[in-house]
Amino acid sequence: MKDIRQKIVALLKEGYATPQIARMAKRLHEPSTTIHYNIKRLEKDKVIIRYKGIFTYAKIDQGYCTFLLINLVQEKYADPESVAREIAKSDLVESVNVITGDYELLLKLRCKDVDEYYAFVKGAIKKHGFAKVISLTSIKELKGEFVQKS
Template identity: 50%
Template sequence: MKNIRPRLVGLLRQGYCTPQIAQIAKQLKEPSTTIHYNIKRLEEEGTVRLYKAVFDYKQIEQGFCCYVLVNLSPGEYGNPERIGKDLAKYQEIESIDICTGDWELVLKVHVKDQDAYFEFLKNVISRKGVERTKSLVSFKQLKSEFVPV
């Protein structure tokens, strides 16, 4: 047994997919070469960033989902990008936004369960520059990544 699954999931999370030109052509009732031409243009212009898989996160050990509202400490207040970009490398984090309002950063996090979340909050999110966090735990996801669940 080669344990292909986790490596596969790792790649499909962030790319290694491609549009189905023939299927799209059929659906739109246009020649596949026309579809091909238009897709390449979208890619060259950077309109399409990449193609990737959307998972049932419960099945890949990421069934616990949570929004994290973050306050930065006065010293880091003017520099949310540094902390945000460093957090970006964690695959548990779906999104990071620098926001207006009462919190400087808004994160969306996926981990296995509540225990894993506690550890993640303690070990990864809490750090120098992060003053306070507020967690909004998702009971149920109705839509995610533009896809209704």
């Protein structure tokens, strides 16, 4: 049942990981109880939010990466945040930022392919009011949330 793999990946996207206290202890030459104590503090203080898995996106149907620069229609211009919050709900959306400059929003999308990307943009323009959308397609990702690559 390959089904389990997908479920595992889904869980690891959200969290379901935990720090390796013993390994950190060895690396830092400190007792593991000291590391444990300090990690719990960092968690309580919300410095650390969670622990999650990092993936090879092409292998989980998210190989097509694009950035969208968005101008909102006049009516929504005053409150980009509520639009952003709505957009953020989509699984295809990796990040949403309200920005300064010529555009109001910057999205990072991770889609399976151009078709999925197109469907998203088409739907989003209609659903939320986008006056203008500039798409920047990533043709090579040299660094991402997952540290370095080739």
